Amino acid sequence: MQNVVRILESVQVKWEHFQTWTDFSRLHLSNKLAIFGVGYNTRWREEIRYHYAEISSQVPLGKRLREYFNPEKAEGRVIMTKVQKMNWKNVYYKFLDITISEARCLELHMEVDWIPIAQSRVAGCSGSSQYLLPGGIPKTYGLYAIGYEELKAAPPSGPGDHPSSTEPSEPDLSSTLEEGAGGKVTYCYLGIAEDRTLQQCLFQHFQSSSKHYGRGEPSAITKFLLGNCNVQSKEGGSPRVAIYIKFIEVELDFLSAGSLVECLEIAIGYSLKFNKKDTL
Structure with a gap:
């Protein structure tokens, strides 16, 4: 995960506020491969911190994010629970779309x-x-x-090491x-x-x-x-x-x-x- 985070930080991709699942149904996300990260902040610290990051090199980004934010799946339950219990204030995501050859690279x-x-x-x-x-x-x-x-x-x-x-x-x-x-x-x-x-x-x-x-x-x-x-x-x-x-x-x-x-x-x-x- 640290390698993926470093890539996202190097290209200075901006965070986007997650609001609804319809965010991930938009055309510009639906069929892309991408490097993406999920982040959060709290009521005490506005700074956004990484929760997770990965390279989606086989599954389109929109589908992968919908899976990740689905409360019926393990990853989504973690996010939902953190927000409901006020551990987190807001949830964010960022992504850098990549080509198939870049994904293989x-x-x-x-x-x-x-x-x-x-x-x-x-x-x-x-x-x-x-x-x-x-x-x-x-x-x-x-x-x-x-x-x-x-x-x-x-x-x-030394001189005496070999006959x-x-x-x-x-x-x-x-x-x-x-x-x-x-x-x-x-x-x-x-x-x-x-x-x-x-x-x-x-x-x-x-x-x-x-x-x-x-x-x-x-x-x-x-x-x-x-x-x-x-x-x-x-x-x-x-x-x-x-x-x-x-x-x-x-x-x-x-x-x-x-x-x-x-x-x-x-x-x-x-x-x-x-x-x-x-x-x-």
């Missing part, structure tokens, strides 16, 4: 887990590695996000880097798989020979991924990062609607580093 953020992307050494190329994308990436359309997690460099080993060997060996990434304790993944890119499938778009970013949309220079996110994959951390330098992806399928007809980058940036509370501001 918020689902991608709040309900889909990050998938870590493994790396393996490239044979014969010291200090170089390649990404290993997981199986099961859909050959359909939708939205995908790329994120990273800072890795901490492991402390250097000496006359044969050179490739250093192991797992022995030189360790995961950060926080486990926090930072979003850096939101992609829309509209002209290509989710699988094709992700392979395009993670393969070293790919070009942005098949022509010209690689995109900024592709350059970032390639640089992270090919350049080893040097002593005293910045540690490399672990890469993650997540994705969600969206029907092609709905993908072009909405302001998807702004939607995700408001939800996460910071800007996406590798998205152009005039796209998506």
Whole structure:
């Protein structure tokens, strides 16, 4: 609920006074998907406080609010009882209508887990590695996000920690880097798989020979991924990062609607580093 409240507060949606059920039968509410909140004040404090907030991404807002304020249902009984017992003075609601693609974008953020992307050494190329994308990436359309997690460099080993060997060996990434304790993944890119499938778009970013949309220079996110994959951390330098992806399928007809980058940036509370501001 706190994430939903933060979104509503970020876009500064105004409260509306709830009076009758006919409020929710109005045409402008009937068929919309939306983020909505229910609030109240008391006779002692005029300030409106949140009672509940959610993203109505499957059920139209008008129907969802009628269900929520119905005194025959559990949520509605709570509201009715609070007003009747004068715990609350007035009840309010606010909403921000969203497109289907924006609703799926918020689902991608709040309900889909990050998938870590493994790396393996490239044979014969010291200090170089390649990404290993997981199986099961859909050959359909939708939205995908790329994120990273800072890795901490492991402390250097002492001279007596490893037995000496006359044969050179490739250093192991797992022995030189360790995961950060926080486990926090930072979003850096939101992609829309509209002209290509989710699988094709992700392979395009993670393969070293790919070009942005098949022509010209690689995109900024592709350059970032390639640089992270090919350049080893040097002593005293910045540690490399672990890469993650997540994705969600969206029907092609709905993908072009909405302001998807702004939607995700408001939800996460910071800007996406590798998205152009005039796209998506």
